[in-house]
Amino acid sequence: MADPVAKERRPARERALYETDYYAWIQEQVALLRAGRLGEVDAAHLAEELDDVGKSERDKLESVLRVLVMHMLKWDQQPEHRTPSWVFSIREQRRRYRRLLEQSPSLAAKQDRLLEQAYPGARDWAANETNLTIDEFPDACPYSWDDLLERPFEVDPMPPR
Numbered sequence: 798m799a800d801p802v803a804k805e806r807r808p809a810r811e812r813a814l815y816e817t818d819y820y821a822w823i824q825e826q827v828a829l830l831r832a833g834r835l836g837e838v839d840a841a842h843l844a845e846e847l848d849d850v851g852k853s854e855r856d857k858l859e860s861v862l863r864v865l866v867m868h869m870l871k872w873d874q875q876p877e878h879r880t881p882s883w884v885f886s887i888r889e890q891r892r893r894y895r896r897l898l899e900q901s902p903s904l905a906a907k908q909d910r911l912l913e914q915a916y917p918g919a920r921d922w923a924a925n926e927t928n929l930t931i932d933e934f935p936d937a938c939p940y941s942w943d944d945l946l947e948r949p950f951e952v953d954p955m956p957p958r
Contacts, residue, residue: 815842858897858904859911865890865945866912866919867926870934872950875927884950891946912938912945 815822822839823846829838868886872879898905916938924931940948 854901859915861890861893862912863915863919867922870923881952887950
């Protein structure tokens with residue numbers, strides 16, 4: 798039979814470990830879960846952490862979209878400043894986007910909303926980096942998903958000197 802006094806002390810100990818040594822708390826929770834000792838898991842904090850992990854994945858996708866759109870806006874607004882690094886950044890953000898959706902396919906259902914949320918930041922960032930006014934960029938994202946993920950980007954080779 799389980800010791801009821803020990804059971805009452807456990808939440809305080811779990812709370813203290815959660816607050817004083819987060820990594821140790823995580824390792825303890827993983828060990829408890831793997832051992833099937835579900836009654837000993839700090840369920841309240843674990844639920845909070847899992848919720849945060851989900852939010853973090855969503856935030857990563859929004860961030861990738863913000864960087865991708867920012868570079869595309871710069872590309873379209875300042876063709877005379879196009880560089881191979883912009884092409885690389887666009888390709889890299891596309892790879893990250895695809896990887897995130899492979900790891901968490903349910904995020905695809907949120908991609909339109911995430912793009913809508915990412916666009917104002919991308920627009921501000923592009924204006925800042927190009928020294929153009931914000932009004933020189935569309936109020937809403939001008940790119941379709943096909944543009945975002947498939948449109949080709951190449952830098953014209955430098956003319957010989």
